[in-house]
Amino acid sequence: MAVNRIDYRMWARLAQRDDLPGAAFPAVVDGLLAKDGFAEGWQADVFMEALPSLLVRVREQELRDRLIQAAGSRTSELIRQGLVGGRDVPAVLRYHQVNSELLAALAQDDAHRDVVTEVIGSAAPDMLLGVLLSAERPTHGNPGRLAEIPPWLFDAVLQRHLVLVTAELKAFASGSEPEPDLFGRSASWPSHGTLAMVLERCPEKWPELLNDATHGLTVQHALLDCVDTEKLTDEVLAACVPALVLAEWAELTKPAKSQRERLRHIARSVVRHPRLRELASAQLEEVAASCVKRGRLLHATNLRRLAEYEVTSLARDLAWTSGSAKDLVKMWELVAALPEPSAVERPSQYDGGEPPSPKLVLSSDRRVGALAALAGNPNLDRRLVLDVLDQLNPVEVRWLTTYDDEVPAWLKEAAARHKASPTQPEVPRVLTDEELDSCADPEAVMQTWLDAVKGDHGVYNHQIEYAILRSRHRTDTLVRQLTAPTVLSYYEHPVVADALMRLCGTDPDRWHAVAEALASKRDFDETFGDFLDRMSVPPA
Secondary structure, three states, X not given: OXXXXXXXXXXXXXXXXXXXXXXXXXXXXXXHOOOOOOOOOOHHHHHHHHHHHHHHHOOOHHHHHHHHHHHHHHHHHHHHOOOOOHHHHXXXXXXXXXXXXXXXXXXXXXXXXXXXXXXXXXXXXHHHHHHHHHHOOOEOOEOOOOOOOOHHHHHHHHHHHHHHHHHHHHHHHOOOOOOEXXXXXXXXXXXXXXXXXXXOOOHHHHHHHHOOOOOHHHHHHHHHHHOOHHHOOHHHHHHOHHHHOOHHHOOOOOHHHHHHXXXXXXXXXXXXXXXXXXXXXXXXXXXXXXXXXXHOOOOHHHHHOOOHHHHHHHHHHHHHHOOOHHHHHHHHHHHHOOOOOOEXXXXXOOOOOOOXXXXXXXXXXXXXXXXXXXXXXXXXXXXXXXXXXXXXXXXXXXXXXXXXXXXXXXXXHHHHHOOOOOOOOOOOEOOOHHHHHOOOOHHHHHHHHHHXXXXXXXXXXXXXXXXXXXXOOOOHHHHHHOEHHHHHOOOOOOHHHHHHHHHHOOOHHHHHHHHHHHHOOOOOOOEHHHHHHHHHOOOO
16 A cells, blocks of 8 residues: 555655665555556656665565566666566566567576567567567667677577468468458568568578578568668579569469469569569569469450550560560550650749659650560560650650660660651640740640640649649630639639629529539539539529
């Protein structure tokens, strides 16, 4: 039973006296520990000030256990300071939740090896990396240097990680169609990120781990998925090839989805480690052909269902993996036939006076990017590539001359020599009001902006529309061509308010009709002109 709160500080000071007799310890501990916990705000701090002195002198285990139970989050620090030792471990594990900080503190003393190893052997994956980070936390005596992790602790954490991820891999391979996560990836496919962070600390162990009969494939997956290619030698990459082909995906159900995801994952690994194109060329060609065949990825029916971004994504993945000239030609023709992107120069305050890059001028660079990726595959006939230059937007051709990392050198040179057709319209440029002042027909200039993005949707189109709305050269004819949701949500200038005043005037029925229309679901393809025409029909 704790002493009264008004006397508590005095009692805590008494507990810290070096000359306090041992006979007083039971009463002192009773007076410090309240049955209903510490008073909020101050009492726990006062107790913590007295706790180290008591732990140094109190020998009776029952009293020590009570003090340890009340120590709360300070327990790990008390272990690091040596105030809580081996005989106190049962109480520590009994009264406190085992977390990474607590395990790291116990691991400082080799005498706790068996206890720590046993706990890690059943630890959850989210705790494991935290154990290593806590174990290397700088000490009070040497704050500028990381502490050394005991080798046995590192090995225990690594082994537990390997066991967990290997089990997940086996479960995945024996399952059915992987469920997609928020980003469309397979949610049941193991995440190798934390395991890779542990592996990066021990590159000297990689040769042995890669060939381990039980966990070798798991290590290969982790290195391929998460470790920068500069850290992997050719020998290590070659040893990872068995994991590259994702054999775990080969027999999954719903092959149209599973084999597409398999191909995407493989291509991502090749992009991350380009040397694999040479080190594993035969395996890549074989697995790409298997994915295409089993998933019927290039079947005409399946291709017709693909959105534009899905077509270019599939083209890029096959560009990095396929050795089939027939499949590559099919994808090339499909990508080349995609709609031409819009191109409008939109100067930005971040350009620094330089012309905007092709990626910023184009409404989308997916088509030209996919074509460049396909052109980088040596199995595609270069004549097909060169023949398509005349079909590209001039800005797409300029794209090919700009980005060295994404375009083969021979194609970059060909694009640089290519001359645009004289019939190609000039790329319009969004002008400021000051620049429009010097134009003979500002409305006609802004009309070219709208004509250039006609049919586009999304941010690119909205930027053009907002440029017109904000311009003092805007006209009712231009505003009527803008999408209704964009115009109706614009409030910086009374564009909509003025139009509604003219439309509704003093007719309450018309005002109610407009209010109801604004409260209903929007048609994002409707123009503002169509909206006004619809509202001008007399209410029934």
